[in-house]
Amino acid sequence: QVQLVQSGAEVKKPGASVKVSCKASGYTFTSYYMHWVRQAPGQGLEWMGMINPSGASASYAQKLQGRVTMTRDTSTSTVYMELSSLRSEDTAVYYCARAGGYMDVWGKGTTVTVSS
Amino acid sequence: DVQLTQSPSSLSASVGDRVTITCRASQSISSYLNWYQQKPGKAPKVLIYAASSLQSGVPSRFSGSGSGTDFTLTISSLQPEDFATYYCQQSYSTPYTFGQGTKLEI
Numbered sequence: 001q002v003q004l005v006q007s008g009a010e011v012k013k014p015g016a017s018v019k020v021s022c023k024a025s026g027y028t029f030t031s032y033y034m035h036w037v038r039q040a041p042g043q044g045l046e047w048m049g050m051i052n053p054s055g056a057s058a059s060y061a062q063k064l065q066g067r068v069t070m071t072r073d074t075s076t077s078t079v080y081m082e083l084s085s086l087r088s089e090d091t092a093v094y095y096c097a098r099a100g101g102y103m104d105v106w107g108k109g110t111t112v113t114v115s116s
Numbered sequence: 117d118v119q120l121t122q123s124p125s126s127l128s129a130s131v132g133d134r135v136t137i138t139c140r141a142s143q144s145i146s147s148y149l150n151w152y153q154q155k156p157g158k159a160p161k162v163l164i165y166a167a168s169s170l171q172s173g174v175p176s177r178f179s180g181s182g183s184g185t186d187f188t189l190t191i192s193s194l195q196p197e198d199f200a201t202y203y204c205q206q207s208y209s210t211p212y213t214f215g216q217g218t219k220l221e222i
Contacts, residue, residue: 035212037160037214044203044214044215044216044217045152045154045160045203045205045214045217046214047205047211047212047213047214049211050210050212059210061211062117062211095159095160097159097160099207101148101165101166101207102150102162102165102166102205102207103150103152103160103162103205104162104165104171106159106160106161107159108159109159
């Protein structure tokens with residue numbers, strides 16, 4: 001079955017970087033864009049950006065430009081989201097989601113906590 | 117950027133009620149509007165895509181309508197498992213923004 005398996009929870013200090021992985025299975029990896037969406041505690045959903053696993057082109061939310069990088073490894077059907085210069089406001093659950101126009105399959109989420 | 121405004125932000129209803137949630141876009145987005153349901157501690161789940169298409173496996177009591185700037189999600193007869201938070205999201209242009217959410221409570 002189609003599934004996205006994300007890496008485990010992370011605790012980071014302010015100023016550090018975090019890299020979250022999302023391993024896809026059950027479908028042709030290069031046929032769907034992968035999006036990243038985050039949700040701060042008690043807050044709504046925030047679109048972070050997306051990557052085309054076929055050509056590796058990526059598009060990011062303006063507010064994260066310069067701090068976020070999305071990459072992929074087609075040999076393992078895995079996409080990565082790296083966020084640098086972490087601050088307390090980056091504490092959130094990070095989701096990857098497959099999309100062919102709409103996000104139809106989601107990972108379970110990765111909790112990233114930024115705390116000194 | 118396209119801004120999406122949902123109303124209401126929260127809603128109290130009872131089992132069996134008919135409920136409508138509205139999403140208004142800051143500019144025309146044609147039918148590039150999707151609806152998601154999220155329960156506490158879980159990932160969102162798509163209910164409706166392209167404004168009015170029901171995702172496979174989603175009960176038919178959920179329906180969507182609208183185009184341009186005004187959209188609605190309707191639940192025809194609330195079931196206990198429908199109490200959750202609902203988000204609209206546009207896939208017309210990046211950034212693919214979400215509405216602020218509507219919390220549906222008993």
